[in-house]
Amino acid sequence: MEEKKLEAMEETKGVQTADSAQEEETPKKKKRLDRKQTFMLITIPIVFLFFLFNTLPLLRGVMYSFTNFRGYGDFDWVALRNYTDLFTDARVGKSYLFTFRLAVVATIVTNVISLALALGLNGKIKFKNTLRGFYFVPNVLGALVVGYIFSYIFTYIVPAFSKLLGGEGVSMLASSSWAWVAIMVVCAWQAIAMNTIIYISGLQTVPEDVYEAGAIDGATGWSSFRHLTFPLILPFFSINLVLCMKNFLMVFDQIVAMTSGGPAQSTESISYLIYNNGMSGGQFGFQSANAVLFFVVIVVISVMQMSFTNKREEQL
Amino acid sequence: MENKDVKKTKEVQNDVKDNVNEMSEQDMYKKMKQRIRNEKRAAKKSANRQINWPVTVLLILGLVTVIFPLYMTVVIAFKQPSEMTNSIRGILSLPKTWSLSNFKEAMEVTDFWNSLGNSLIITLSTVVISIVLHSMLGYVLGRMRAKNKGYKLIYFYIISGMFVPFAILMMPLVKQTSILHLDNMLGVIILYTVFYMPMNVLLYSGYLTNIPIALEEAAYVDGATTFKTYWSIVFPIMKPMHATVAILTALGTWNDVMTPLVIMSGSKNTLPLAQLSFQTQFGANYNLAFASYLLALLPIVLFYVICQKQILSGVVSGAVK
Numbered sequence A: 001m002e003e004k005k006l007e008a009m010e011e012t013k014g015v016q017t018a019d020s021a022q023e024e025e026t027p028k029k030k031k032r033l034d035r036k037q038t039f040m041l042i043t044i045p046i047v048f049l050f051f052l053f054n055t056l057p058l059l060r061g062v063m064y065s066f067t068n069f070r071g072y073g074d075f076d077w078v079a080l081r082n083y084t085d086l087f088t089d090a091r092v093g094k095s096y097l098f099t100f101r102l103a104v105v106a107t108i109v110t111n112v113i114s115l116a117l118a119l120g121l122n123g124k125i126k127f128k129n130t131l132r133g134f135y136f137v138p139n140v141l142g143a144l145v146v147g148y149i150f151s152y153i154f155t156y157i158v159p160a161f162s163k164l165l166g167g168e169g170v171s172m173l174a175s176s177s178w179a180w181v182a183i184m185v186v187c188a189w190q191a192i193a194m195n196t197i198i199y200i201s202g203l204q205t206v207p208e209d210v211y212e213a214g215a216i217d218g219a220t221g222w223s224s225f226r227h228l229t230f231p232l233i234l235p236f237f238s239i240n241l242v243l244c245m246k247n248f249l250m251v252f253d254q255i256v257a258m259t260s261g262g263p264a265q266s267t268e269s270i271s272y273l274i275y276n277n278g279m280s281g282g283q284f285g286f287q288s289a290n291a292v293l294f295f296v297v298i299v300v301i302s303v304m305q306m307s308f309t310n311k312r313e314e315q316l
Numbered sequence B: 001m002e003n004k005d006v007k008k009t010k011e012v013q014n015d016v017k018d019n020v021n022e023m024s025e026q027d028m029y030k031k032m033k034q035r036i037r038n039e040k041r042a043a044k045k046s047a048n049r050q051i052n053w054p055v056t057v058l059l060i061l062g063l064v065t066v067i068f069p070l071y072m073t074v075v076i077a078f079k080q081p082s083e084m085t086n087s088i089r090g091i092l093s094l095p096k097t098w099s100l101s102n103f104k105e106a107m108e109v110t111d112f113w114n115s116l117g118n119s120l121i122i123t124l125s126t127v128v129i130s131i132v133l134h135s136m137l138g139y140v141l142g143r144m145r146a147k148n149k150g151y152k153l154i155y156f157y158i159i160s161g162m163f164v165p166f167a168i169l170m171m172p173l174v175k176q177t178s179i180l181h182l183d184n185m186l187g188v189i190i191l192y193t194v195f196y197m198p199m200n201v202l203l204y205s206g207y208l209t210n211i212p213i214a215l216e217e218a219a220y221v222d223g224a225t226t227f228k229t230y231w232s233i234v235f236p237i238m239k240p241m242h243a244t245v246a247i248l249t250a251l252g253t254w255n256d257v258m259t260p261l262v263i264m265s266g267s268k269n270t271l272p273l274a275q276l277s278f279q280t281q282f283g284a285n286y287n288l289a290f291a292s293y294l295l296a297l298l299p300i301v302l303f304y305v306i307c308q309k310q311i312l313s314g315v316v317s318g319a320v321k
Helices: A002-024 A035-064 A081-086 A090-121 A128-140 A143-164 A179-203 A208-216 A221-232 A234-249 A253-258 A270-279 A284-315 B002-050 B053-062 B064-078 B088-092 B101-109 B112-144 B149-163 B166-179 B185-195 B197-208 B214-221 B226-237 B239-255 B258-264 B271-277 B286-306 B308-320
Strands: none
Touching: A035 A284, A035 B112, A035 B149, A035 B166, A035 B185, A035 B197, A035 B226, A081 A284, A090 A128, A090 A179, A090 A234, A090 A270, A090 B053, A128 A179, A128 B064, A128 B286, A128 B308, A143 A179, A143 A253, A143 B064, A143 B088, A143 B271, A143 B286, A179 A234, A179 A253, A179 B308, A208 A221, A221 A234, A234 A284, A234 B308, A253 A270, A270 A284, A270 B166, A270 B258, A284 B149, A284 B166, B053 B064, B064 B088, B064 B101, B064 B286, B101 B112, B101 B286, B112 B149, B112 B185, B112 B197, B112 B226, B112 B239, B112 B271, B112 B286, B149 B197, B166 B185, B166 B258, B185 B197, B185 B239, B185 B258, B197 B239, B197 B308, B214 B226, B239 B286, B239 B308, B258 B271, B271 B286, B286 B308
């Protein structure tokens, strides 16, 4: 409505300037660009930039996925062969298995711990702000350097402790059945910081009188959490769940820093495999197909996120 | 004349009344103050009683998980290799002397100042360009998408970019940037500006719906162009969103490894990338490596300590919206 008024004003203004230009006949007087033209002038170049560096490479990626391109030289069209190969390739299957196992377990661990932390940090405690500040620190640190630091912890500190407790003292990172746990711990360590802050902001939306009313009805402790707190912060729970899942599925830095996909390719994430074999392994075309599949997976999860957020908007 | 006199007497009367009132008001005020003080004291006492000490202690103990890796980084960074015996005590004890020699060597080995400079250039340019371009587009789309189908389409087109993982863009982008001679810092900056566009446009156009259009109308009547109106009125109003966008974009670009790794392919280092590139040169000298890690972490930690409040609120509003 208001916008319309503005446009109407624009028209009268335009008429006026045209009139005055005719009267004075001074072409030097610059005609004001109208609102629509200015908007077009802003939108077109920026959207073009976006197309050039986001949509175009995406389309080219899809195109490459139908070729046997090695990253250099000539290539042929192979139709859907890359895609059928994807489902029989043991290494690709292994990377999806590893990535999903990591993402699911890390998501559960992260959310359980950060929800508990948030409840604590939102309670009646001393040094509230200082504690919150400290617990957020892992999130601002770079994942690669954090990976290096933890790789040292898992190679030297943890085995030394396990020896003290009578264990064998072997590094988790050297064991193909345990290396993923170490990576999961590092991923969770950083993600917990972020999720806790989101949960705290969720808990702050719960009004105090809800608990008071609940207490009158006998809801305290666990039952108060289960029946009052948790349903009320459910939207934040779903945000965290999807955010976590998406980030963990794209894990890359931690793998580079800690295991380089080893031992015995047991910790190759999807992103790492695409990077490693696509960029230097001569599988440009094949890994493009892998990337397209990965893209579809991410889209499905993002659509889930959208539907969650829409539900939340309905609630509020 | 008579009227005036009457008025005067009335005024005098009023003054007297006021004085009386003031007296009693002062008393009241004192009493009130006393009461408030007492209440505050009582509240403090009950607050102290209400503090959940077990939870506080648990949370402080839990901090070990955050502080231990950082503590370890600091002590190893300051030690000499000879102090690192193979026992845990050798690794975790405080260094005998707090010498900066490791840091000096690490700076030379990893070309620290150069990497820091590159990181700063990339992050700061990305943040500035993002704030300018994304806020403009967010403004246009925020104002137009409700009533123009074309703009609505563009809005969803840009937002859908959030779904695209870097993994699928990576290989074509390497080809494309090398053809365009953008396999350098400029290319990385352009790519970041594009990658953060969906999220930032979403934030800006969402924020804009809370800003009434009346201000723009007023400026327009005064003869300002749409462009000028935007810069002098809308842009300053969006200040809180600029802070959020700046923090989210800065944190993401500063710590990112993948984009500069594949695009610049080793020709230039950013601060995190330098750790990867020079990993082999550290060899078995963990003290040197950890001094380098600490140097790489220090700028962002300092930034966090200074702008903690803004970072926390920015991250939350970015994630929740």
